[in-house]
Amino acid sequence: MMEFIYPAKGKITSRFGKDFLNGIARIHNGIDIAQGGINEVVASAGGRVSKSYLSSSYGECVFILHDINGQEFETVYAHMRSGSRKVREGDRVTQGQPIGIMGDTGNSFGQHLHFEMHKGRWNIGKSKAVDPLDYLLKDLSPSTSSGVHIVKFGDTLWEIAKDNNLSVSELKTLSGLMSDVIHPGDKLILSGSSSYVGKRAECKVTKLRFYSKPSWDAKYVVDYLSEGYGFPTIVRKLKVDDAYQFEVKNSKGKTFYVTANEKYIRVE
Secondary structure, rough: OOOOOOOOEEEEEEEEEEEEOOOOOOOOOOOOEEEOOOOOOOOOOEEEEEEEEEOOOEEEEEEEHHHHHOEEEEEEEEEOOOOOOOOOOOEEEOOOOEEEEEEEOOOOOOEEEEEEEOOOOOOOOOOOOHHHHHHHHOOOOOOOOOOOEOOOHHHHHHHHHHHHHOOHHHHHHHHOOOOOOOOOOOOOEEEOHHHHHOOEEEEOEEEEEOOOOOOOOHHHHHEEEOOEEEEEEEEEEEEEEEEEEEEEEEOOOOOOEEEEEOOOOEOO
């Protein structure tokens, strides 16, 4: 499983976003983790050290670049104990590798680790900062195939859609779902499948039956497609039992259903 781990043990004393420092409102671009004693700081994920230096604001700090499924992240570990940094710029680190000790250097008030995560490279405006709690201990492993999500226990359509910048309606259309019910092991289509909408379904074989409703039952067969004959408009792709059908309309606007199997249907 691919994930970011917590970079230190302790209590989260300040979260990402708007908060107050000594009674003054501010935008906090990371989270603070605090614990007394000697508390080791580790790399949240494997990567390459992009910075390791003493900053007037961050104090003793380390920056690490990560490549997660082709997406670049940069994590920041700040306010570590003076002289505790264990890595230098250019070093390769593994997840969980010690990189320093929690401290109180730089612009800090009490021992803690200030931890930032940036989706992309860190910049002075911190415009790419994201809430680490949205990523820590979350499975970031790639899908088994591009553009496909394998449903896990506890998944909901709303969460899957949100994580992939889709509406629930778009996700259902892409995956051919006719209800909101999903089960562990189901494969949901996340992208690419909408390219057929508005195009034409054309038969690649000598004869292919089409149906009056979403079904594979012979009693709903209303006619046959001849090779080369096409319906002008594809409305959507939907899952019927364990296979897919196209909902299509003819030139008169009447709706029919045909298989979406690429062996038999060409999308023009």
